[in-house]
Amino acid sequence: MTTLIEDSPPDAPEKHPGPPAAVRRRGRRENLAGYLFMSPWIAGFLLLTAGPMTASLYFAFTDYNLFNSPKWIGLDNFTRMLDDPRWQKSVEVTAKYVVIGTPLKLLLALGVALLLAQSRRGQAFYRAAFYAPSLIGASVSVGFVWRALFSDDAVVDRTQSSLGFDVGGWVGNPDWVLHSLVALTVWQFGAPMVIFLAGLKQVPKELYEAAEVDGAGPFKRFWSITLPMISPVLFFNVLLETIHSFQIFGSAYVVSNTSCGPADATLVYTCYLYQKGFKEAQMGFASAMAWMLLLAVALVTAVLFWSQKRWVHYEEAAR
Amino acid sequence: MGKNGSVERRAVLRAAAGASLATVGLAATAGCGDGGDGGPGDGTVEIRFAWWGAEERAKRINRSIELFEEKYPKIKVKTDFQDYVAFWEKFQTQAAGGNPPDVFQNAVAFLRKYDRRSVLLDLKSQVDAGNLSLENFRSGIEKIGEVDGKLLGVPVGSNTMSLVIDEKVFEKAGVTPEQGWTWDEYFGALKKIHDTQKVAGDTGYFGIMYLYDLYLRQNGKAFFTEDGLGFDEADLTEWWQDGYNRVKAGIVTDPKRVEQLKPKSALASGDGASEFTWDNFTVRYTTEGDSTYGLAPIPTTDGKETGQYLGSLMLSGSARTRHPEEVARFIDFMVHDPGVGRIMGYDRGILATTEQFEAYKPTDAPNQAIAQYEEDVAEAGLLGAITPHPAGADTVEAAFLRIAGDMSTGKTKVSDAVEQFFSEAKTALAA
Numbered sequence: 123m124t125t126l127i128e129d130s131p132p133d134a135p136e137k138h139p140g141p142p143a144a145v146r147r148r149g150r151r152e153n154l155a156g157y158l159f160m161s162p163w164i165a166g167f168l169l170l171t172a173g174p175m176t177a178s179l180y181f182a183f184t185d186y187n188l189f190n191s192p193k194w195i196g197l198d199n200f201t202r203m204l205d206d207p208r209w210q211k212s213v214e215v216t217a218k219y220v221v222i223g224t225p226l227k228l229l230l231a232l233g234v235a236l237l238l239a240q241s242r243r244g245q246a247f248y249r250a251a252f253y254a255p256s257l258i259g260a261s262v263s264v265g266f267v268w269r270a271l272f273s274d275d276a277v278v279d280r281t282q283s284s285l286g287f288d289v290g291g292w293v294g295n296p297d298w299v300l301h302s303l304v305a306l307t308v309w310q311f312g313a314p315m316v317i318f319l320a321g322l323k324q325v326p327k328e329l330y331e332a333a334e335v336d337g338a339g340p341f342k343r344f345w346s347i348t349l350p351m352i353s354p355v356l357f358f359n360v361l362l363e364t365i366h367s368f369q370i371f372g373s374a375y376v377v378s379n380t381s382c383g384p385a386d387a388t389l390v391y392t393c394y395l396y397q398k399g400f401k402e403a404q405m406g407f408a409s410a411m412a413w414m415l416l417l418a419v420a421l422v423t424a425v426l427f428w429s430q431k432r433w434v435h436y437e438e439a440a441r
Numbered sequence: 442m443g444k445n446g447s448v449e450r451r452a453v454l455r456a457a458a459g460a461s462l463a464t465v466g467l468a469a470t471a472g473c474g475d476g477g478d479g480g481p482g483d484g485t486v487e488i489r490f491a492w493w494g495a496e497e498r499a500k501r502i503n504r505s506i507e508l509f510e511e512k513y514p515k516i517k518v519k520t521d522f523q524d525y526v527a528f529w530e531k532f533q534t535q536a537a538g539g540n541p542p543d544v545f546q547n548a549v550a551f552l553r554k555y556d557r558r559s560v561l562l563d564l565k566s567q568v569d570a571g572n573l574s575l576e577n578f579r580s581g582i583e584k585i586g587e588v589d590g591k592l593l594g595v596p597v598g599s600n601t602m603s604l605v606i607d608e609k610v611f612e613k614a615g616v617t618p619e620q621g622w623t624w625d626e627y628f629g630a631l632k633k634i635h636d637t638q639k640v641a642g643d644t645g646y647f648g649i650m651y652l653y654d655l656y657l658r659q660n661g662k663a664f665f666t667e668d669g670l671g672f673d674e675a676d677l678t679e680w681w682q683d684g685y686n687r688v689k690a691g692i693v694t695d696p697k698r699v700e701q702l703k704p705k706s707a708l709a710s711g712d713g714a715s716e717f718t719w720d721n722f723t724v725r726y727t728t729e730g731d732s733t734y735g736l737a738p739i740p741t742t743d744g745k746e747t748g749q750y751l752g753s754l755m756l757s758g759s760a761r762t763r764h765p766e767e768v769a770r771f772i773d774f775m776v777h778d779p780g781v782g783r784i785m786g787y788d789r790g791i792l793a794t795t796e797q798f799e800a801y802k803p804t805d806a807p808n809q810a811i812a813q814y815e816e817d818v819a820e821a822g823l824l825g826a827i828t829p830h831p832a833g834a835d836t837v838e839a840a841f842l843r844i845a846g847d848m849s850t851g852k853t854k855v856s857d858a859v860e861q862f863f864s865e866a867k868t869a870l871a872a
Contacts, residue, residue, distance in 0.1 A: 384846060403537075
C-alpha cells in the first residue's frame with residue numbers, strides 16, 4: 123500500500139533537487155488524494171482490525187468475563203493454558219490436522235496440476251471441475267453434507283463396509299472423525315492446483331527438450347527440472363496452506379454439530395478459543411489463546427522462510 | 442490535464458472523503474443500534490422480547506403478542522429467537538455490550554449468574570406498583586423466580602424431569618414401570634429389554650445433570666448448593682463407572698451412535714427404549730419418531746422419594762430497559778391472560794397461573810399425558826423445593842454432559858473424567 127502512495131508518478135519530478143514550488147504543491151496534493159482514497163480502508167482497518175487487536179492484547183493479560191472490568195493478572199492466562207488438558211488436546215488435534223491435511227492436499231494439487239498441464243481435450247472443463255470444491259468447500263452447507271456423508275449407513279460407511287472394512291460412521295467415532303475434516307480440506311485442492319498450474323506454465327520448454335536429448339526419463343525430468351523450477355510456487359502454496367490449516371474452524375464446528383466432539387476429537391484450536399470466549403465468557407483466556415496462535419503461526423512461517431534457502435530455487439538468483 | 446481535470450478530481454476527492462466518513466458513521470450507528478428509545482414521539486414505546494425455542498413456539502408467541510398489542514396499542518413488541526445454545530451465546534454478548542433485550546425467556550440456571558452481573562430487573566417494585574400480579578400461581582411456583590429477596594423472573598409454566606419410554610418396546614419386553622420402582626428394578630428392566638428386544642434400554646442417563654441431581658436428592662444431597670457442588674469425587678466416580686459399565690454391556694446406547702444422530706434423539710430413532718428429559722419436551726418424540734411414547738415414573742433409591750421438583754421457564758426483564766413498566770405489563774399479560782394460555786398450551790410446561798391453566802384443556806394424547814404426569818407426581822407428595830443455581834451453573838452443566846460423553850466412549854478413564862469435571866466446575870463457579 124505504501125509504495126503506491128510514495129512512488130512518484132513519472133511526470134512528478136519530485137526526486138530532482140529543488141523542484142518548483144507549484145510542482146511540490148501538486149505532489150503534496152496527490153499524496154493527500156492518495157490518502158483520501160485509502161481512507162475507507164484505513165478507517166476500517168483502525169476500527170475493525172487494529173483497535174480490537176490492541177484490545178485483545180491487553181485482555182490477554184487480564185481476567186475478563188465481559189461484564190467485570192478487566193483485572194490485570196500478568197501471565198496467569200498463559201500458565202493456566204499450558205496446564206489445561208483441553209488446551210493441550212486442542213493443540214494436538216490442530217497439529218494432527220495441519221501435519222496430515224496440508225501435505226496430502228498439496229500432493230494431490232500438484233499431481234492433478236501435472237496432469238492438467240498437458241494439453242488435451244476438455245482441459246478447461248476439468249480445471250473448472252477440480253476448482254469448484256474450493257469455491258464452496260468452506261460453506262456451512264457443505265459441512266452439513268459432510269456430516270451426512272460420514273454418518274452410520276451413509277455413503278462412506280457403506281462403501282467401507284462393502285470393502286470389508288467396517289468402522290461405522292466417522293462422525294460419531296472419536297478415532298476417525300478428524301479424518302473426515304482432513305478429507306474435507308483435501309477435497310478443496312483446487313486453489314493450490316491453479317497456482318501450481320500457473321507455475322508449471324512458466325517452466326521453459328527448452329529445458330525439457332534439452333534434458334530429453336540428454337536421455338533424461340520422465341521422473342528425472344520432474345525431479346531435476348519441474349520441481350526446482352516451480353519451487354517458489356511450491357513454497358508459496360506450503361506457506362499459504364499451512365497458515366490456512368492452523369485457522370480451521372467452520373468445518374470442525376459444523377461437522378461436530380457445534381460440539382467440536384465427540385470426546386473433543388475435533389476440538390481444533392479456534393474451536394476451543396470460541397468455547398472459552400463466547401460460551402464460558404473467559405475473554406481474557408480466549409485473547410491469550412489467540413495471541414498464542416499468532417505466535418505459533420509466526421514461528422512456523424519463520425521456519426519455512428528460513429528453510430527456503432535450502433530448497434527454493436529463484437531463477438533470478440541463478441542467472 | 443486542464444482545469445476541468447482538477448475540478449473533477451476535487452469532486453472525486455470529496456466523494457471519497459464523504460464515503461469514508463459515511464463508513465465511520467455507519468460503524469458508529471451500528472455500534473449503538475437497537476438501543477434506541479423506540480417508536481415515534483406519540484407515546485408509543487417499543488420493547489424487545491427474545492426467547493429460545495423452535496419454529497412452533499415462535500408461531501404461538503407471535504399470536505400471543507398480537508393479542509397483547511390489541512390490548513396495549515401503545516406498546517410494540519419486537520421479537521427474536523434462537524435455539525437454546527445460540528440464544529445464550531447471543532444474549533451474553535448483547536448483555537455484555539449493555540444491549541440485552543428488554544424482556545426475555547429465562548431459566549433457573551441463569552438467575553444468579555446474570556443477577557451478579559446486574560443484568561436482571563428486580564420486578565418487586567413493579568409488583569408493588571400494581572403493573573404485575575403474582576396472584577393465582579399454581580403450587581407456589583412464583584417462588585422459583587425469587588432469589589435473595591429479589592424477583593428476577595416470573596414462571597410461565599411448570600415442568601419436571603421425567604422418564605420417556607418407547608411404549609411398544611416396553612410392552613413387547615413385558616416391562617411395566619410403576620411409581621416408586623427402584624434403580625435396580627429400572628436397570629433390570631433395561632437388561633430385559635436389551636436381552637429380548639435387542640435394543641439398548643436407555644440413551645445415556647449418566648450425562649444428564651438434572652437427573653443426577655434427582656439421584657443425589659434421593660440420597661439427601663443435591664447437585665448444587667448455594668455456592669458450589671453438593672457431591673464429591675467418590676459419588677461421581679460411582680455414577681459414571683456404573684454408566685460406563687452399562688454402555689459396555691449394551692444396556693445403554695452406544696455413545697458414538699447418539700453423537701451422530703444429533704440433533705435427533707436416539708429414543709426417537711429407535712436406538713434406545715427410554716430417555717430422561719423434561720416432561721414438556723415429550724411432544725417432540727411423537728413428532729420425530731414412529732413409535733408411541735409415554736411418561737414413566739423416575740426410579741427411586743428408597744422405593745418412595747423421586748427427588749422431583751417443579752422447574753419452570755420464566756420471563757425476566759433487563760435491568761437496563763428504559764421501559765420497566767411496559768415490560769412488567771407485558772409479562773403480566775403473558776402469564777395471566779387466558780387467551781395467551783389457549784394459544785401457548787403446554788409448550789413451555791404446564792401453564793403457571795390458574796387463569797391460563799383453566800382456559801386450556803389439552804385434547805391431544807401427549808399433552809394430556811403431561812398434565813396427568815405432573816398431577817400424579819404432585820399427588821404422590823413427591824415435589825421438593827428447588828434452590829437457585831449458583832453463577833456458572835450453565836457452564837457446569839455443559840461440562841458435565843461433555844465429559845460424561847468422553848468417559849462413555851472410553852476415550853477418558855473414569856477417574857480422569859471425574860478429576861477433569863471437578864477442576865472445570867471449580868473454574869466455572871469461581872468465574
